[in-house]
Amino acid sequence: MPEPIRLMPAPADGAAPALPHNxxxxxxxxxxxxxxxxxxxxxxxxxxxxxxxxxxxxxxxxxxxxxxxxxxxxxxxxxxxxxxxxxxxxxxxxxxxxxxxxxxxxxxxxxxxxxxxxxxxxxxxxxxxxxxxxxxxxxxxxxxxxxxxxxxxxxxxxxxxxxEGGEQGSVKSFGQATRMAVEQAERALNSGGHVSGITTGLDSVNSKMGGLHGSDLIILAGRPGMGKTSLATNIAFNAARRLIRDKEDGIPAEKSVGAAVAFFSLEMSADQLATRILSEQSGISSENLRMGKISQVDFRNLARAAAELESLPLYIDDTPGLTIAALRTRARRLKRQRNIGFIVVDYLQLLQGSAKASGENRVQEISEISRGLKQLAKELSLPVMALSQLSRAVEQREDKRPQLSDLRESGSIEQDADMVWFVYREEYYVASREPKRPGDGDDAKAFETHDQWMRDMERAFGVAELIIAKQRHGATGKVKLKFENRITKFSDLADDYPG
CATH class of the missing domain: 1.10.860.10 (DNAb Helicase; Chain A)
Known part of the structure; x- marks a missing residue:
């Protein structure tokens, strides 16, 4: 019979070992x-x-x-x-x-x-x-x-x-709080203005909210096809790249407006997300990348982009079916090992609650998940961006712009979130209602209808709206962005855009 395994060496006299002290x-x-x-x-x-x-x-x-x-x-x-x-x-x-x-x-x-x-x-x-x-x-x-x-x-x-021993969760004197506020102002100054939190890489968005702040839960929601995963990927990439650039410029990590990013992708695989980022940086459509429809010049651009992104502090976890408890465990580990400063979850409804909450009803389970994400943001003192689906109620309205009530199982999500963003692209809806192209035998009304559609399409083409429906730290409103569908890239819209 084998000897039993000893978990701790026991003292010779059988007494419990003394705890370390001085x-x-x-x-x-x-x-x-x-x-x-x-x-x-x-x-x-x-x-x-x-x-x-x-x-x-x-x-x-x-x-x-x-x-x-x-x-x-x-x-x-x-x-x-x-x-x-x-x-x-x-x-x-x-x-x-x-x-x-x-x-x-x-x-x-x-x-x-x-x-x-x-x-x-x-x-x-x-x-x-x-x-x-x-x-x-x-x-x-x-x-x-x-x-x-x-x-x-x-x-x-x-x-x-x-x-243990950190000041998180402790009562801070006004002097400590003031020093923190000055440090945030210094970060904003070093960033060239606007940003005291983690940068989104989009000046128009940064100027609206000053970047993404520690302990905040940001809900980014939209109907399928609006580009919410693309926007989240863009922001994650921009934050990680800014950390690298600030490091190269001699700015210490604690004063950088960039951050190492953990991206929990419950819907897309790691290689699909990487393809999106490579597409954005190389200018080659992700479809052409997947199908190999690229020239030698394209391939050289791809190789250059891949080499530049090799050291990017963006960590992708594509484990399917994660529970909120498992996600928090993995996030803590990444915080400890990689010093992450920003977390993205794509998307909230694919997370699972505890077995108890799952056995009750979906609304309670979503409530547990959103509360868990908010607690995680506070515990690690970093922004957490969670993507969320919207209900089909949007499609029944003439104006397809989302509202807070459109969040699926919205009560707890809206309550726990510090910010709620909606992505809306009118182009998607205009394209879907294209009238039949008029022919020689059609009347003037058919030509007029198609011409009107063409004008609507021209006005909406390549433009997206980021609707800030809730913000605890400032005003709500809309930010117009440029969206390049071919390479799934969001960027700032030119100042002279007529819309």
Whole structure:
């Protein structure tokens, strides 16, 4: 019979292994803080009470923070009344222990190093806790066995440990918020104006909303054939390319208006998306690329475009049938490994909710998915763009421009979104109602009808509208864009366009 596998080496006496800690560092840091209260400013942003292994040390640290917050001096004398009834401190000598902590002034020199070590050891203990939970849940088969669900839970727990200590989700002083606002203004200045978030690569869109901002959920919706996937692909490419260009210009990543992009494509394969981007950059239609209808000159343009795009920080995940939990897990991993700054999901209705939500009804499942995407944007502090279908109600109206009520299962999507964009191309609808070409025997009305259609087609040709139906940060409205159907490319419309 084979030996059982040991998940952790057990101590010889059978006792549980000691958790990592350094009580001397904790004591030295507390002593330093009581000697020089100004050090509190350096350590309190990252170090919390529960990072101390010794509970009484955590309570002393909390008491020091409380006094300093009231603009009072925190030393053994002012702290003494707060610990008169503390039984654990009595076991260490009572208030005399507070004075004992300040015995070594040498701790002042290494206070920041002590704080860093206490924090790191707390992370190791948290990591051990995650590992123990994983083991306990994996060996417990008394309830329903769901290994994939356990893996996703473990990923979430590990991500929390990895992100521990950041300021995300914390209360920020006005000074911190002001610094962030100035940094955003600096990004806008470096970008040449307009953009304080991630650039869309479209000046007319950037000027309307200042780019795409962290923690925002952007819903990009449209009927089939409107080009919503093309627009999302264009924006993703533009953001990734801008990051590369800013890097070449010596602009650090944190000040760039570009971003590494994760593109979750639940409808199209990775090679189809790559073909679209190659088509846009080489000027060769994607249809001709797929069918090999290209000349030697075209092929050289294609090879040049492919070489330029080789290092593009655009990561495509084309796994079909992803659940919202699995998508969030993969996004966290890409954030950790590739430092992504923008996520695109194509499209929302192809995501799946949890088994529980799926078993109830589709509206509740979509509600769970849209809420999960918004939480992901906040958790990773980056913009998430999710594409969405529209209901067929659009087709029943004379004016085909979409409205918020046209969003399928719209209640939760509209509520969770910070911005809702609609793509509308009148050309698509005008082309579909082409009248019969008049012949020699037709009357004047037939010629007039066809001429009117030709004028409508000329006016609408190559023009798209981006309708901003909801925006938490600014005004709604429309932005007209140029759309080249042959290479599925959106770009800014010339200023002298008559429409």
């Amino acid at each position: 009580l001397e560092a904790e004591a030295a840091l507390l002593g330093a803080l009581m000697i020089d209260n100004r050090l509190v400013e350096d350590v309190q942003i990252k170090l919390r009470t529960d990072h101390f292994h010794e509970p009484v040390h955590g309570r002393i640290y909390e008491a020091i923070l409380r006094l300093v917050d009231r603009n009072m001096i925190a030393n053994p004398v002012t702290l003494k009344p707060m610990f008169d009834g503390d039984e654990e401190l009595k076991g260490r000598g009572g208030p005399a222990y507070l004075a004992q902590l300040t015995g070594s002034g040498a701790a002042l020199i290494g206070a920041r190093d002590f704080a860093a070590q206490i924090y790191d050891l707390a992370l190791l203990r948290a990591l051990i806790g995650v590992g123990r939970d994983m083991v306990e849940k994996a060996v417990d088969t008394s309830e329903s066995v769901d290994p994939k669900g356990q893996i996703e839970e473990a990923e979430v727990a590990l991500y929390r440990v990895a992100e």
